[in-house]
Amino acid sequence: xxxxxxxxxxxxxxxxxxxxxxxxxxxxxxxxxxxxxxxxxxxxxxxxxxxxxxxxxxxxxxxxxxxxxxxxxxxxxxxxxxxxxxxxxxxxxxxxxxxxxxxxxxxxxxxxxxxxxxxxxxxxxxxxxxxxxxxxxxxxxxxxxxxxxxxxxxxxxxxxxxxxxxxxxxxxxxxxxxxxxxxxxxxxxxxxxxxxxxxxxxxxxxxxxxxxxxxxxxxxxxxxxxxxxxxxxxxxxxxxxxxxxxxxxxxxxxxxxxxxxxxxxxxxxxxxxxxxxxxxxxxxxxxxxxxxxxxxxxxxxxxxxxxxxxxxxxxxxxxxxxxxxxxxxxxxxxxxxxxxxxxxxxxxxxxxxxxxxxxxxxxxxxxxxxxxxxxxxxxxxxxxxxxxxxxxxxxxxxxxxxxxxxxxxxxxxxxxxxxxxxxxxxxxxxxxxxxxxxxxxxxxxxxxxxxxxxxxxxxxxxxxxxx
Amino acid sequence: xxxxxxxxxxxxxxxxxxxxxxxxxxxxxxxxxxxxxxxxxxxxxxxxxxxxxxxxxxxxxxxxxxxxxxxxxxxxxxxxxxxxxxxxxxxxxxxxxxxxxxxxxxxxxxxxxxxxxxxxx
Numbered sequence: 001x002x003x004x005x006x007x008x009x010x011x012x013x014x015x016x017x018x019x020x021x022x023x024x025x026x027x028x029x030x031x032x033x034x035x036x037x038x039x040x041x042x043x044x045x046x047x048x049x050x051x052x053x054x055x056x057x058x059x060x061x062x063x064x065x066x067x068x069x070x071x072x073x074x075x076x077x078x079x080x081x082x083x084x085x086x087x088x089x090x091x092x093x094x095x096x097x098x099x100x101x102x103x104x105x106x107x108x109x110x111x112x113x114x115x116x117x118x119x120x121x122x123x124x125x126x127x128x129x130x131x132x133x134x135x136x137x138x139x140x141x142x143x144x145x146x147x148x149x150x151x152x153x154x155x156x157x158x159x160x161x162x163x164x165x166x167x168x169x170x171x172x173x174x175x176x177x178x179x180x181x182x183x184x185x186x187x188x189x190x191x192x193x194x195x196x197x198x199x200x201x202x203x204x205x206x207x208x209x210x211x212x213x214x215x216x217x218x219x220x221x222x223x224x225x226x227x228x229x230x231x232x233x234x235x236x237x238x239x240x241x242x243x244x245x246x247x248x249x250x251x252x253x254x255x256x257x258x259x260x261x262x263x264x265x266x267x268x269x270x271x272x273x274x275x276x277x278x279x280x281x282x283x284x285x286x287x288x289x290x291x292x293x294x295x296x297x298x299x300x301x302x303x304x305x306x307x308x309x310x311x312x313x314x315x316x317x318x319x320x321x322x323x324x325x326x327x328x329x330x331x332x333x334x335x336x337x338x339x340x341x342x343x344x345x346x347x348x349x350x351x352x353x354x355x356x357x358x359x360x361x362x363x364x365x366x367x368x369x370x371x372x373x374x375x376x377x378x379x380x381x382x383x384x385x386x387x388x389x390x391x392x393x394x395x396x397x398x399x400x401x402x403x404x405x406x407x408x409x410x411x412x413x414x415x416x417x418x419x420x421x422x423x424x425x426x427x428x429x430x431x432x433x434x435x436x437x438x439x440x441x442x443x444x445x446x447x448x449x450x451x452x453x454x455x456x457x458x459x460x461x462x463x464x465x466x467x
Numbered sequence: 468x469x470x471x472x473x474x475x476x477x478x479x480x481x482x483x484x485x486x487x488x489x490x491x492x493x494x495x496x497x498x499x500x501x502x503x504x505x506x507x508x509x510x511x512x513x514x515x516x517x518x519x520x521x522x523x524x525x526x527x528x529x530x531x532x533x534x535x536x537x538x539x540x541x542x543x544x545x546x547x548x549x550x551x552x553x554x555x556x557x558x559x560x561x562x563x564x565x566x567x568x569x570x571x572x573x574x575x576x577x578x579x580x581x582x583x584x585x586x587x588x
Contacts, residue, residue: 140551141522141551141552144551144572145481145503145551145572145574146477146478147572147573148478148481148549148551148572148573149478149480149481149484149573150480151573151574151575152485152488152573152574152575152576153480153483153484153485154486155575155576156484156487156576167487170483171484171487174483176479176481178480395583
C-alpha cells in the first residue's frame with residue numbers, strides 16, 4: 001500500500017513544484033531511471049533516500065511513508081462501506097488513486113465523514129439521554145408537577161366567583177410556594193443542561209481546536225518566546241526584520257511591491273511556524289490530527305502577532321490612543337486584524353476585556369478568541385443586526401448591543417471591515433474602553449428560526465418556536 | 468345522591484386545588500397521597516370516580532389500576548389518570564392498564580372538572 005501511495009505522491013508533488021525528474025534524481029543522488037521506477041511503483045523506497053526526496057519536495061516523513069494516507073485510506077474505506085453513504089460510489093481499487101491525485105478532496109471527504117459519524121453518535125446519545133436519563137426525566141416531571149399546581153391555583157384565584165378570605169389567603173400562599181419551587185426546578189434544569197453541554201464533544205475540528213486553546217492556551221509562553229526574540233534584537237541593536245531573517249531557516253518569498261509591514265508579517269509567520277512545530281505546545285498531540293493542525297495555525301498566528309506587536313508596546317499604544325481601533329490601525333500601517341487579535345489576546349494583561357470574532361464577507365466565522373464568554377455560543381452570527389455585518393470599510397464605531405445567552409446582557413461592539421475580512425470586538429458595557437453612542441442598544445438575536453425578538457425589521461423567516 | 472371522588476396525588480397543592488374545585492361543583496371529595504394505601508382508600512370510600520397520579524410513592528398509578536381492574540368489585544370504577552409523563556408510551560400504558568381517561572399535566576381546571584363530570588355520568 002505505502003509503495004503505491006509513495007510513488008504517486010512523489011510524482012504528483014514533483015510535478016506540482018515544476019521539478020523535472022532528472023533534476024530531482026540528481027539532487028538526491030540517484031539515476032533518473034531509478035526515480036522513474038520509484039514513481040511508477042516498480043521499486044520500493046525507504047530510509048535515507050525517502051528522507052532526501054522528502055526534504056527536496058517539502059514532504060514530511062508521515063506523508064512520504066504513507067502512514068497519513070493509510071489513516072486516510074482507512075477512513076475512506078469505512079465511508080465506502082457505510083450503507084448510509086453508498087458503497088457503490090467508490091470501488092476499493094480507486095481509493096488509492098483518489099488519495100494520490102486529489103488529496104485535498106480525499107481529506108475533505110474523510111473530514112465530512114468523521115463529522116457525519118460524530119453527529120450520528122451525538123444524535124444517538126441525545127435521543128438515548130432524553131428517553132432514559134433518570135435525572136432529566138425526574139427534573140422534567142417535577143417541573144410539570146409544579147407548573148400544574150401553580151396553574152390550577154392561579155386559575156382559581158383569577159376566577160371571578162367569590163372565595164372566602166381565608167381560602168383566598170391559602171391559595172395565594174400556594175402560588176407563592178409553588179412559584180419559588182418552580183424557579184428552583186428551572187434553575188436546576190438549566191444547570192443540568194449547562195453541565196451536559198460542557199461535556200458535549202465539539203462538532204468540528206475548528207470548534208475542537210478553539211475549545212482546546214480556550215482551556216490550554218499557552219498565552220504566557222507565547223508572550224515570553226516573542227519577548228525573547230525582540231530582546232535579542234534590542235540587545236544587538238538590530239531591527240525586527242533582520243532578527244527574524246537571522247532566526248528563520250524556512251525560505252521566505254516576497255512580492256516586489258510588499259512594504260516593510262508585509263515583509264515583517266511573512267517573516268514572523270515563518271519564524272512562528274518553526275517555533276510551533278518545534279513544540280511550543282507539545283500537548284497538541286492529545287487532539288485529533290485535523291484539530292491539532294487548526295490549533296497549530298492559530299498558535300502560529302498568535303505568536304507571529306506577539307512578535308510583531310509585543311505586549312508592552314500594544315498596551316502603551318492602546319492606552320495612549322484610548323483603544324481607538326482606527327487610530328491603532330493607522331499606527332500599524334493599516335493592519336486592523338493585528339490590532340483586533342492583539343487586544344483579544346491581551347484581554348487579561350492590560351487590554352480591555354473583549355471577545356473577538358472574525359468573519360469573511362459572507363458572514364461565516366473564520367476565527368474567535370479572547371473572552372469567549374462575551375460571544376454567542378454558536379460560531380455563526382446569523383443575526384444581521386450584529387455590527388460585524390453592518391460595519392464600514394476602514395472605520396469602526398463602538399455601538400451598544402443587547403445580547404442574550406452570553407456572559408453579559410448589554411455589551412458594546414466595535415467592528416471594522418478591511419477587504420474581505422471583518423473583525424469585531426465585544427466588550428462588556430461596564431468595561432467599555434470609551435463611552436458608546438447614546439442610542440438604545442440594538443437587540444441582537446440568534447437565527448430567526450429560534451429567535452424570540454418580535455417585532456424585528458430584519459426578520460427573514462418566522463420563528464418555529466411559539467414564544 | 469352526592470357523587471364521590473377520590474384523588475390519589477402526592478403533590479398536596481394540586482390535591483388542595485382539585486378538592487376546592489370539585490367540592491364547589493358539588494362533589495364529595497376525599498384524598499390520599501400514598502400509592503400503597505390507594506387501594507385500601509378505594510375500598511374504604513367507594514368513590515364514583517378515581518383521579519389518579521402516575522408517579523406515586525409506594526405503588527405507581529399504572530399498577531394501582533391493574534390491581535383494581537383485577538378485582539371484580541372495581542372493574543368498572545371510572546378512572547382519570549393525571550400524569551406529568553405525557554409521552555405517547557405512557558398514554559398507551561394508561562389505556563392498556565385500564566384507565567378511562569388520560570390527562571397530561573399541566574391541565575386546566577375546567578378540563579379536569581369536565582372530565583370528572585363526564586366520567587360520573
